Amino acid sequence: MFKRLFIAVVFLSLAAVFAFQLIFIVPEQPQIITQTGSSITQNVRCMEFNQPKTLDEDGELNILVWNIYKQNRDDWRSALDTFSANKQLLLLQEASLTDTFKDWLVDGHWVSNQVTAFKALGSGAGVISIAKQEPILACAYTSKEPWLRLPKSALYSKYQLSNGETLAVVNIHAINFTVGTDEYTSQISAMERVLNEHKGPILFAGDFNSWSEERVTAMKKALLKADLQEVKFAQDNRTQFITGLPLDHVFYRGLTLKNAKAPQSDASDHNPLLVSFTLND
Template identity: 35%
Template sequence: MPDIQEHVDTLARKFVPSYRFLRSQKSTIDSSHFIQSEFKSKSIKVLSWNIAKNNYDKIWLRDFLNIRKQYQPDLIFLQEFRLEVGVEKVIEWLDMSWNFAPNFIDAHHQSYSGIFTAARTSSLSKKVIITKHHEPIIKTPKISLITEYPLSHNGATLLAINSHLINFVDINKFRIQLHELELALSAHRGPIIFSGDFNTWSRKRAIILDKAVTKLGLMPVNFAPQESRKIKRFLLSPPLDWIFYRELSQKKTSAQVLDHIYSSDHKPLLAEFSYTDTQQK
Protein backbone atom coordinates (compact mmCIF):
# COMPACT_ATOMS: atom_id res chain seq x y z
CA MET A 1 0.00 0.00 0.00
CA PRO A 2 1.53 3.38 -0.99
CA ASP A 3 2.55 5.80 1.72
CA ILE A 4 -0.21 8.36 2.47
CA GLN A 5 2.18 11.32 2.61
CA GLU A 6 3.64 10.27 -0.76
CA HIS A 7 0.13 10.17 -2.22
CA VAL A 8 -0.63 13.66 -0.85
CA ASP A 9 2.59 15.03 -2.31
CA THR A 10 1.76 13.51 -5.71
CA LEU A 11 -1.66 15.18 -5.67
CA ALA A 12 -0.08 18.48 -4.69
CA ARG A 13 2.34 18.38 -7.61
CA LYS A 14 -0.45 17.46 -10.00
CA PHE A 15 -3.12 19.96 -9.00
CA VAL A 16 -1.34 22.79 -7.16
CA PRO A 17 1.62 24.42 -8.93
CA SER A 18 4.53 24.92 -6.56
CA TYR A 19 4.76 28.59 -7.48
CA ARG A 20 1.13 29.45 -6.65
CA PHE A 21 1.30 29.78 -2.86
CA LEU A 22 4.22 31.92 -1.74
CA ARG A 23 5.47 32.92 1.69
CA SER A 24 4.69 36.53 2.47
CA GLN A 25 7.67 38.76 3.20
CA LYS A 26 5.47 41.02 5.33
CA SER A 27 4.90 40.19 8.99
CA THR A 28 1.85 42.45 9.23
CA ILE A 29 0.00 45.04 7.19
CA ASP A 30 -1.51 47.70 9.43
CA SER A 31 -3.80 50.72 9.42
CA SER A 32 -4.38 53.12 12.29
CA HIS A 33 -7.74 54.87 12.41
CA PHE A 34 -8.21 56.93 15.55
CA ILE A 35 -11.62 56.41 17.14
CA GLN A 36 -10.88 56.19 20.86
CA SER A 37 -7.73 56.01 22.95
CA GLU A 38 -8.63 52.91 24.95
CA PHE A 39 -11.25 50.20 25.39
CA LYS A 40 -14.11 51.19 27.68
CA SER A 41 -14.02 48.81 30.61
CA LYS A 42 -17.80 48.45 31.05
CA SER A 43 -18.36 46.94 27.62
CA ILE A 44 -16.01 45.21 25.20
CA LYS A 45 -18.04 43.65 22.40
CA VAL A 46 -16.30 40.93 20.39
CA LEU A 47 -17.02 39.42 16.98
CA SER A 48 -15.11 36.30 15.85
CA TRP A 49 -15.65 34.75 12.42
CA ASN A 50 -13.91 32.52 9.89
CA ILE A 51 -15.05 34.24 6.70
CA ALA A 52 -13.64 31.68 4.20
CA LYS A 53 -11.87 34.39 2.15
CA ASN A 54 -15.22 35.91 1.12
CA ASN A 55 -14.57 39.52 2.10
CA TYR A 56 -14.61 40.67 -1.54
CA ASP A 57 -18.02 39.09 -2.02
CA LYS A 58 -20.97 41.54 -2.04
CA ILE A 59 -23.19 39.26 0.05
CA TRP A 60 -20.49 38.88 2.69
CA LEU A 61 -19.91 42.63 2.81
CA ARG A 62 -23.63 43.26 3.25
CA ASP A 63 -23.73 40.73 6.10
CA PHE A 64 -20.65 42.21 7.76
CA LEU A 65 -21.91 45.79 7.59
CA ASN A 66 -25.29 44.73 9.01
CA ILE A 67 -23.55 42.93 11.89
CA ARG A 68 -21.45 46.01 12.62
CA LYS A 69 -24.47 48.29 12.56
CA GLN A 70 -26.62 46.09 14.78
CA TYR A 71 -24.04 44.79 17.30
CA GLN A 72 -21.28 47.47 17.12
CA PRO A 73 -18.33 45.23 18.06
CA ASP A 74 -15.27 46.88 19.60
CA LEU A 75 -12.91 44.05 18.70
CA ILE A 76 -13.18 41.94 15.54
CA PHE A 77 -11.33 38.68 14.87
CA LEU A 78 -11.55 37.40 11.29
CA GLN A 79 -9.85 34.24 10.05
CA GLU A 80 -9.23 33.38 6.38
CA PHE A 81 -9.24 37.03 5.41
CA ARG A 82 -8.10 37.95 1.89
CA LEU A 83 -6.31 41.17 0.94
CA GLU A 84 -5.43 42.02 -2.64
CA VAL A 85 -1.77 42.77 -3.28
CA GLY A 86 -1.21 46.47 -3.97
CA VAL A 87 -4.32 47.74 -2.19
CA GLU A 88 -3.32 46.86 1.36
CA LYS A 89 -4.31 50.23 2.82
CA VAL A 90 -7.67 50.55 1.11
CA ILE A 91 -10.45 48.96 3.11
CA GLU A 92 -13.07 51.64 2.71
CA TRP A 93 -15.79 49.80 4.58
CA LEU A 94 -13.98 49.65 7.93
CA ASP A 95 -13.43 52.79 10.03
CA MET A 96 -11.36 50.97 12.66
CA SER A 97 -7.68 50.40 13.32
CA TRP A 98 -6.59 47.01 12.05
CA ASN A 99 -3.69 44.58 11.82
CA PHE A 100 -3.47 41.88 9.17
CA ALA A 101 -1.02 38.96 9.36
CA PRO A 102 -0.71 37.06 6.07
CA ASN A 103 0.48 33.46 6.10
CA PHE A 104 0.83 33.24 2.30
CA ILE A 105 0.34 34.98 -1.04
CA ASP A 106 -1.84 33.37 -3.69
CA ALA A 107 0.11 34.24 -6.84
CA HIS A 108 -2.79 33.26 -9.10
CA HIS A 109 -5.26 35.67 -7.48
CA GLN A 110 -2.57 38.17 -6.44
CA SER A 111 -3.87 38.29 -2.89
CA TYR A 112 -2.73 37.70 0.66
CA SER A 113 -4.56 35.33 2.97
CA GLY A 114 -4.36 35.38 6.73
CA ILE A 115 -5.63 36.65 10.08
CA PHE A 116 -7.30 40.05 10.49
CA THR A 117 -7.90 41.86 13.79
CA ALA A 118 -9.72 45.21 13.95
CA ALA A 119 -10.39 47.38 16.99
CA ARG A 120 -11.84 50.73 18.01
CA THR A 121 -8.42 51.69 19.35
CA SER A 122 -4.94 51.24 17.92
CA SER A 123 -2.81 48.38 19.21
CA LEU A 124 0.10 49.10 21.53
CA SER A 125 2.06 46.12 20.26
CA LYS A 126 1.71 43.19 17.90
CA LYS A 127 3.32 39.80 17.45
CA VAL A 128 2.91 37.14 14.79
CA ILE A 129 3.44 33.42 15.40
CA ILE A 130 3.75 31.22 12.32
CA THR A 131 3.69 27.44 12.63
CA LYS A 132 6.90 25.55 11.95
CA HIS A 133 4.85 22.90 10.18
CA HIS A 134 2.82 23.26 6.99
CA GLU A 135 -0.53 21.84 5.96
CA PRO A 136 -0.41 19.30 3.10
CA ILE A 137 -1.34 19.93 -0.53
CA ILE A 138 -0.78 23.71 -0.61
CA LYS A 139 2.18 23.54 1.81
CA THR A 140 1.31 26.66 3.80
CA PRO A 141 1.70 27.37 7.54
CA LYS A 142 -0.98 28.54 9.95
CA ILE A 143 -0.72 31.87 11.74
CA SER A 144 -1.71 33.65 14.96
CA LEU A 145 -1.78 37.39 15.58
CA ILE A 146 -1.31 38.79 19.09
CA THR A 147 -2.24 42.44 19.69
CA GLU A 148 -2.29 44.46 22.90
CA TYR A 149 -4.68 47.32 23.70
CA PRO A 150 -5.03 49.90 26.50
CA LEU A 151 -7.88 49.57 28.99
CA SER A 152 -9.45 52.42 30.94
CA HIS A 153 -8.19 51.21 34.35
CA ASN A 154 -4.81 51.95 35.95
CA GLY A 155 -2.70 51.29 32.87
CA ALA A 156 -4.02 47.75 32.40
CA THR A 157 -3.84 46.26 28.94
CA LEU A 158 -5.89 43.67 27.10
CA LEU A 159 -4.08 40.97 25.14
CA ALA A 160 -6.06 39.80 22.09
CA ILE A 161 -5.10 36.64 20.23
CA ASN A 162 -6.58 35.76 16.85
CA SER A 163 -5.69 32.22 15.81
CA HIS A 164 -6.27 29.66 13.12
CA LEU A 165 -4.93 26.28 14.19
CA ILE A 166 -3.26 23.83 11.88
CA ASN A 167 -5.33 21.13 10.16
CA PHE A 168 -4.80 17.88 8.18
CA VAL A 169 -1.63 17.05 10.17
CA ASP A 170 -0.82 14.63 12.95
CA ILE A 171 -1.93 15.55 16.46
CA ASN A 172 1.60 16.35 17.63
CA LYS A 173 1.89 19.26 15.17
CA PHE A 174 -1.39 20.63 16.49
CA ARG A 175 -0.01 20.32 20.04
CA ILE A 176 3.22 22.11 19.08
CA GLN A 177 1.32 25.12 17.72
CA LEU A 178 -0.71 25.40 20.91
CA HIS A 179 2.41 25.11 23.06
CA GLU A 180 4.01 28.03 21.17
CA LEU A 181 0.91 30.09 21.88
CA GLU A 182 0.99 29.08 25.55
CA LEU A 183 4.54 30.38 25.87
CA ALA A 184 3.64 33.67 24.17
CA LEU A 185 0.58 34.29 26.35
CA SER A 186 2.03 33.17 29.67
CA ALA A 187 4.11 36.36 30.01
CA HIS A 188 1.05 38.64 30.01
CA ARG A 189 -0.31 39.77 33.36
CA GLY A 190 -3.87 40.91 32.85
CA PRO A 191 -6.98 40.33 30.75
CA ILE A 192 -6.85 38.10 27.69
CA ILE A 193 -9.26 37.30 24.86
CA PHE A 194 -8.19 34.29 22.78
CA SER A 195 -10.39 33.62 19.78
CA GLY A 196 -10.52 31.99 16.38
CA ASP A 197 -10.96 28.78 14.41
CA PHE A 198 -9.21 26.06 16.44
CA ASN A 199 -10.04 23.17 14.09
CA THR A 200 -11.08 21.05 17.07
CA TRP A 201 -13.00 18.54 14.98
CA SER A 202 -11.93 15.58 17.14
CA ARG A 203 -12.20 14.88 20.85
CA LYS A 204 -8.40 14.51 21.08
CA ARG A 205 -7.87 17.99 19.65
CA ALA A 206 -10.53 19.47 21.95
CA ILE A 207 -8.88 17.89 25.01
CA ILE A 208 -5.46 19.30 24.06
CA LEU A 209 -7.00 22.75 23.58
CA ASP A 210 -8.83 22.54 26.92
CA LYS A 211 -5.61 21.66 28.76
CA ALA A 212 -3.75 24.57 27.13
CA VAL A 213 -6.34 27.24 27.93
CA THR A 214 -6.89 25.90 31.45
CA LYS A 215 -3.17 26.20 32.14
CA LEU A 216 -3.41 29.87 31.11
CA GLY A 217 -6.41 30.50 33.37
CA LEU A 218 -8.76 31.01 30.42
CA MET A 219 -12.46 30.13 30.29
CA PRO A 220 -14.62 29.55 27.21
CA VAL A 221 -17.47 31.92 26.48
CA ASN A 222 -20.63 30.33 27.83
CA PHE A 223 -23.06 29.96 24.93
CA ALA A 224 -26.54 28.78 25.81
CA PRO A 225 -27.19 25.24 24.46
CA GLN A 226 -29.42 26.50 21.65
CA GLU A 227 -26.65 28.90 20.59
CA SER A 228 -23.78 26.43 20.98
CA ARG A 229 -25.48 23.99 18.60
CA LYS A 230 -25.17 26.58 15.82
CA ILE A 231 -21.35 26.72 15.96
CA LYS A 232 -19.50 25.03 13.09
CA ARG A 233 -18.91 21.31 13.67
CA PHE A 234 -18.33 18.12 11.73
CA LEU A 235 -21.18 15.73 12.50
CA LEU A 236 -21.02 15.21 16.30
CA SER A 237 -17.60 16.81 16.77
CA PRO A 238 -16.76 19.52 19.30
CA PRO A 239 -17.12 23.11 18.02
CA LEU A 240 -14.38 24.40 15.71
CA ASP A 241 -14.73 28.06 16.72
CA TRP A 242 -14.14 29.35 20.26
CA ILE A 243 -13.77 32.53 22.29
CA PHE A 244 -11.78 32.21 25.53
CA TYR A 245 -11.18 34.93 28.12
CA ARG A 246 -9.42 35.72 31.40
CA GLU A 247 -9.83 38.43 34.06
CA LEU A 248 -12.99 39.71 32.43
CA SER A 249 -16.69 39.26 33.21
CA GLN A 250 -18.80 37.77 30.46
CA LYS A 251 -22.21 39.28 29.88
CA LYS A 252 -23.93 35.93 29.36
CA THR A 253 -26.97 37.19 27.48
CA SER A 254 -24.67 38.69 24.83
CA ALA A 255 -23.22 35.35 23.66
CA GLN A 256 -24.80 34.67 20.29
CA VAL A 257 -24.15 32.65 17.13
CA LEU A 258 -25.65 34.27 14.04
CA ASP A 259 -26.98 31.25 12.20
CA HIS A 260 -28.97 33.34 9.71
CA ILE A 261 -25.66 34.32 8.06
CA TYR A 262 -24.70 32.15 5.06
CA SER A 263 -21.88 34.12 3.42
CA SER A 264 -19.36 31.75 5.07
CA ASP A 265 -19.57 28.11 6.10
CA HIS A 266 -18.76 29.29 9.65
CA LYS A 267 -21.24 31.35 11.68
CA PRO A 268 -20.22 34.62 13.37
CA LEU A 269 -19.71 34.40 17.15
CA LEU A 270 -20.56 37.37 19.40
CA ALA A 271 -19.73 38.00 23.05
CA GLU A 272 -19.51 40.96 25.42
CA PHE A 273 -17.20 41.50 28.40
CA SER A 274 -16.58 44.02 31.15
CA TYR A 275 -13.50 44.75 33.24
CA THR A 276 -13.27 46.28 36.73
CA ASP A 277 -10.53 47.21 39.20
CA THR A 278 -11.40 44.21 41.40
CA GLN A 279 -10.42 41.87 38.55
CA GLN A 280 -6.84 43.10 38.51
CA LYS A 281 -4.23 40.98 40.23
Protein backbone atom coordinates in the same frame (compact mmCIF):
# COMPACT_ATOMS: atom_id res chain seq x y z
CA MET B 1 6.00 1.53 -20.78
CA PHE B 2 7.52 2.05 -17.33
CA LYS B 3 9.78 4.80 -18.67
CA ARG B 4 6.83 6.67 -20.20
CA LEU B 5 4.86 6.32 -16.96
CA PHE B 6 7.82 7.59 -14.94
CA ILE B 7 8.23 10.61 -17.23
CA ALA B 8 4.51 11.35 -16.97
CA VAL B 9 4.61 11.22 -13.16
CA VAL B 10 7.65 13.51 -13.04
CA PHE B 11 6.01 15.95 -15.47
CA LEU B 12 2.77 16.07 -13.46
CA SER B 13 4.71 16.54 -10.22
CA LEU B 14 6.72 19.42 -11.67
CA ALA B 15 3.54 20.95 -13.10
CA ALA B 16 1.86 20.75 -9.69
CA VAL B 17 4.86 22.42 -8.01
CA PHE B 18 4.93 25.15 -10.66
CA ALA B 19 1.19 25.75 -10.32
CA PHE B 20 1.48 25.89 -6.52
CA GLN B 21 4.30 28.46 -6.70
CA LEU B 22 2.37 30.46 -9.31
CA ILE B 23 -0.75 30.66 -7.12
CA PHE B 24 0.77 30.76 -3.62
CA ILE B 25 3.62 32.89 -2.29
CA VAL B 26 4.75 31.98 1.23
CA PRO B 27 6.93 34.56 3.08
CA GLU B 28 10.16 33.24 4.59
CA GLN B 29 9.25 34.89 7.91
CA PRO B 30 5.88 35.81 9.43
CA GLN B 31 4.83 39.19 8.11
CA ILE B 32 2.32 41.67 9.48
CA ILE B 33 0.40 44.29 7.51
CA THR B 34 -1.24 47.26 9.26
CA GLN B 35 -3.87 49.42 7.56
CA THR B 36 -4.93 52.73 9.10
CA GLY B 37 -7.26 54.50 6.73
CA SER B 38 -5.67 54.27 3.30
CA SER B 39 -2.16 54.00 4.80
CA ILE B 40 -0.64 50.50 4.70
CA THR B 41 2.54 49.46 6.53
CA GLN B 42 4.30 46.08 6.36
CA ASN B 43 6.87 44.66 8.70
CA VAL B 44 8.44 41.36 9.70
CA ARG B 45 7.07 39.65 12.82
CA CYS B 46 6.09 42.61 15.08
CA MET B 47 4.92 46.21 15.01
CA GLU B 48 4.73 48.67 17.91
CA PHE B 49 2.47 51.72 17.96
CA ASN B 50 3.23 55.08 19.56
CA GLN B 51 -0.21 56.42 20.41
CA PRO B 52 -2.56 53.59 21.39
CA LYS B 53 -5.97 54.64 22.73
CA THR B 54 -8.55 52.91 24.88
CA LEU B 55 -10.15 49.94 23.13
CA ASP B 56 -13.31 49.53 25.21
CA GLU B 57 -16.24 51.94 25.44
CA ASP B 58 -17.25 52.90 28.98
CA GLY B 59 -15.95 49.61 30.36
CA GLU B 60 -17.70 47.43 27.76
CA LEU B 61 -15.96 45.35 25.13
CA ASN B 62 -17.98 43.84 22.28
CA ILE B 63 -16.20 41.47 19.90
CA LEU B 64 -16.87 39.52 16.70
CA VAL B 65 -15.04 36.25 16.00
CA TRP B 66 -15.59 34.88 12.50
CA ASN B 67 -13.91 32.73 9.86
CA ILE B 68 -14.92 34.77 6.83
CA TYR B 69 -14.01 32.11 4.21
CA LYS B 70 -11.79 34.47 2.15
CA GLN B 71 -14.92 36.53 1.36
CA ASN B 72 -15.99 33.88 -1.15
CA ARG B 73 -19.72 34.37 -0.53
CA ASP B 74 -21.49 37.23 -2.32
CA ASP B 75 -23.11 38.66 0.82
CA TRP B 76 -19.99 38.81 3.01
CA ARG B 77 -19.88 42.61 3.04
CA SER B 78 -23.48 43.20 4.14
CA ALA B 79 -23.14 40.45 6.76
CA LEU B 80 -19.89 41.94 8.06
CA ASP B 81 -21.57 45.36 8.27
CA THR B 82 -24.29 43.82 10.45
CA PHE B 83 -22.08 41.71 12.70
CA SER B 84 -19.47 44.45 13.23
CA ALA B 85 -22.01 47.07 14.32
CA ASN B 86 -21.26 48.36 17.84
CA LYS B 87 -18.16 46.16 18.08
CA GLN B 88 -14.81 47.44 19.28
CA LEU B 89 -12.81 44.40 18.14
CA LEU B 90 -13.16 42.03 15.18
CA LEU B 91 -11.13 38.81 15.09
CA LEU B 92 -11.42 37.29 11.61
CA GLN B 93 -9.84 34.16 10.17
CA GLU B 94 -9.28 33.27 6.50
CA ALA B 95 -9.44 36.93 5.55
CA SER B 96 -8.19 37.84 2.09
CA LEU B 97 -6.80 41.36 1.83
CA THR B 98 -8.40 42.19 -1.51
CA ASP B 99 -8.98 45.72 -2.76
CA THR B 100 -12.67 45.39 -1.88
CA PHE B 101 -11.83 44.37 1.68
CA LYS B 102 -9.35 47.24 2.01
CA ASP B 103 -12.11 49.61 0.90
CA TRP B 104 -14.40 48.17 3.59
CA LEU B 105 -11.75 48.90 6.23
CA VAL B 106 -11.35 52.48 5.01
CA ASP B 107 -15.10 53.11 4.84
CA GLY B 108 -15.54 51.86 8.41
CA HIS B 109 -12.59 53.88 9.80
CA TRP B 110 -11.03 50.67 11.13
CA VAL B 111 -7.43 49.95 12.09
CA SER B 112 -6.35 46.46 11.05
CA ASN B 113 -3.39 44.15 11.66
CA GLN B 114 -3.13 41.07 9.47
CA VAL B 115 -0.72 38.16 9.44
CA THR B 116 0.24 37.42 5.85
CA ALA B 117 0.42 33.64 6.14
CA PHE B 118 0.63 33.45 2.34
CA LYS B 119 -0.43 35.32 -0.76
CA ALA B 120 -2.89 33.75 -3.17
CA LEU B 121 -3.05 35.36 -6.63
CA GLY B 122 -1.60 38.58 -5.22
CA SER B 123 -3.82 38.99 -2.14
CA GLY B 124 -2.51 38.30 1.35
CA ALA B 125 -4.48 35.78 3.41
CA GLY B 126 -4.46 35.02 7.13
CA VAL B 127 -5.97 36.09 10.43
CA ILE B 128 -6.76 39.77 10.85
CA SER B 129 -7.56 41.73 14.00
CA ILE B 130 -9.58 44.89 13.41
CA ALA B 131 -10.37 47.64 15.92
CA LYS B 132 -11.35 51.27 16.13
CA GLN B 133 -8.02 52.00 17.83
CA GLU B 134 -4.40 51.04 17.27
CA PRO B 135 -2.97 48.33 19.52
CA ILE B 136 0.09 48.78 21.68
CA LEU B 137 1.80 45.89 19.92
CA ALA B 138 0.98 43.31 17.25
CA CYS B 139 3.07 40.22 16.44
CA ALA B 140 2.63 37.62 13.70
CA TYR B 141 3.03 33.86 14.10
CA THR B 142 2.75 31.12 11.49
CA SER B 143 2.80 27.30 11.56
CA LYS B 144 2.93 25.20 8.41
CA GLU B 145 0.38 22.50 7.70
CA PRO B 146 2.38 19.23 7.65
CA TRP B 147 0.71 17.99 4.45
CA LEU B 148 -0.28 21.09 2.47
CA ARG B 149 2.81 23.11 3.55
CA LEU B 150 0.71 26.29 3.58
CA PRO B 151 0.97 28.17 6.90
CA LYS B 152 -1.82 28.69 9.37
CA SER B 153 -1.55 31.96 11.29
CA ALA B 154 -1.99 33.54 14.69
CA LEU B 155 -1.78 37.17 15.77
CA TYR B 156 -0.82 38.34 19.25
CA SER B 157 -1.89 41.88 20.13
CA LYS B 158 -2.00 44.10 23.20
CA TYR B 159 -4.60 46.84 23.67
CA GLN B 160 -5.02 49.62 26.22
CA LEU B 161 -8.14 49.44 28.43
CA SER B 162 -9.91 52.28 30.23
CA ASN B 163 -9.33 50.73 33.68
CA GLY B 164 -5.57 51.04 33.22
CA GLU B 165 -5.02 47.37 32.35
CA THR B 166 -3.61 45.95 29.15
CA LEU B 167 -5.61 43.35 27.22
CA ALA B 168 -3.69 40.57 25.47
CA VAL B 169 -5.48 39.10 22.44
CA VAL B 170 -4.66 36.00 20.39
CA ASN B 171 -6.50 35.55 17.11
CA ILE B 172 -5.81 32.04 15.79
CA HIS B 173 -6.52 29.83 12.80
CA ALA B 174 -5.30 26.45 13.96
CA ILE B 175 -3.54 23.74 11.97
CA ASN B 176 -6.09 21.42 10.39
CA PHE B 177 -4.72 18.42 8.48
CA THR B 178 -2.59 16.26 10.76
CA VAL B 179 -2.24 12.70 11.96
CA GLY B 180 -2.19 12.97 15.74
CA THR B 181 -2.05 16.24 17.64
CA ASP B 182 1.68 17.06 17.91
CA GLU B 183 1.73 19.96 15.43
CA TYR B 184 -1.67 21.16 16.60
CA THR B 185 -0.60 21.22 20.25
CA SER B 186 2.70 22.88 19.36
CA GLN B 187 0.96 25.81 17.64
CA ILE B 188 -1.48 26.45 20.50
CA SER B 189 1.14 25.92 23.22
CA ALA B 190 3.45 28.46 21.58
CA MET B 191 0.76 31.11 21.98
CA GLU B 192 -0.02 29.95 25.52
CA ARG B 193 3.64 30.46 26.47
CA VAL B 194 3.51 34.03 25.13
CA LEU B 195 0.38 34.67 27.22
CA ASN B 196 2.06 33.34 30.36
CA GLU B 197 4.20 36.48 30.34
CA HIS B 198 1.08 38.67 30.49
CA LYS B 199 -0.40 39.51 33.91
CA GLY B 200 -3.63 41.22 32.81
CA PRO B 201 -6.85 40.19 31.04
CA ILE B 202 -6.71 37.89 28.00
CA LEU B 203 -8.81 36.94 24.99
CA PHE B 204 -7.86 33.82 22.98
CA ALA B 205 -10.27 33.19 20.12
CA GLY B 206 -10.65 31.96 16.57
CA ASP B 207 -11.07 28.88 14.41
CA PHE B 208 -9.40 26.11 16.40
CA ASN B 209 -10.27 23.32 13.92
CA SER B 210 -11.20 21.26 16.98
CA TRP B 211 -12.86 18.45 15.04
CA SER B 212 -11.80 15.51 17.23
CA GLU B 213 -11.97 14.70 20.92
CA GLU B 214 -8.16 14.44 20.93
CA ARG B 215 -7.85 17.98 19.58
CA VAL B 216 -10.39 19.34 22.07
CA THR B 217 -8.46 17.73 24.92
CA ALA B 218 -5.12 19.09 23.67
CA MET B 219 -6.59 22.58 23.16
CA LYS B 220 -8.16 22.81 26.61
CA LYS B 221 -5.12 21.32 28.35
CA ALA B 222 -2.85 23.95 26.81
CA LEU B 223 -5.16 26.88 27.56
CA LEU B 224 -5.80 25.84 31.14
CA LYS B 225 -2.11 26.56 31.76
CA ALA B 226 -2.88 30.24 31.08
CA ASP B 227 -5.84 30.10 33.51
CA LEU B 228 -8.36 30.69 30.71
CA GLN B 229 -12.03 29.74 30.79
CA GLU B 230 -14.25 29.07 27.79
CA VAL B 231 -17.22 31.19 26.74
CA LYS B 232 -20.53 29.31 26.79
CA PHE B 233 -23.02 30.37 24.15
CA ALA B 234 -26.70 30.82 25.01
CA GLN B 235 -27.58 30.75 21.31
CA ASP B 236 -25.09 28.21 20.02
CA ASN B 237 -25.11 27.71 16.27
CA ARG B 238 -21.35 27.40 16.02
CA THR B 239 -20.21 25.53 12.93
CA GLN B 240 -19.65 21.86 13.70
CA PHE B 241 -17.62 19.12 12.09
CA ILE B 242 -19.34 15.84 11.22
CA THR B 243 -18.30 14.63 14.68
CA GLY B 244 -20.67 17.20 16.19
CA LEU B 245 -17.80 19.20 17.70
CA PRO B 246 -17.72 23.01 17.24
CA LEU B 247 -14.69 24.44 15.45
CA ASP B 248 -14.71 28.00 16.81
CA HIS B 249 -14.09 29.04 20.41
CA VAL B 250 -13.53 32.04 22.67
CA PHE B 251 -11.45 31.76 25.85
CA TYR B 252 -10.91 34.58 28.33
CA ARG B 253 -9.42 35.69 31.64
CA GLY B 254 -9.73 38.80 33.78
CA LEU B 255 -12.99 39.96 32.17
CA THR B 256 -16.67 39.54 33.09
CA LEU B 257 -18.74 37.76 30.43
CA LYS B 258 -21.94 39.66 29.68
CA ASN B 259 -23.51 37.65 26.85
CA ALA B 260 -22.55 35.39 23.96
CA LYS B 261 -24.39 34.09 20.93
CA ALA B 262 -23.58 32.41 17.64
CA PRO B 263 -26.27 33.23 15.06
CA GLN B 264 -26.62 31.46 11.74
CA SER B 265 -25.30 33.03 8.55
CA ASP B 266 -24.86 31.92 4.95
CA ALA B 267 -22.20 34.59 4.28
CA SER B 268 -19.40 32.12 5.15
CA ASP B 269 -18.90 28.43 5.81
CA HIS B 270 -18.62 29.36 9.52
CA ASN B 271 -21.20 31.07 11.69
CA PRO B 272 -20.07 34.20 13.58
CA LEU B 273 -19.52 34.47 17.34
CA LEU B 274 -20.79 37.64 19.04
CA VAL B 275 -19.47 38.12 22.57
CA SER B 276 -19.71 40.99 25.06
CA PHE B 277 -17.61 41.58 28.17
CA THR B 278 -17.36 44.19 30.89
CA LEU B 279 -14.07 45.19 32.45
CA ASN B 280 -13.25 44.23 36.01
CA ASP B 281 -12.67 47.01 38.55
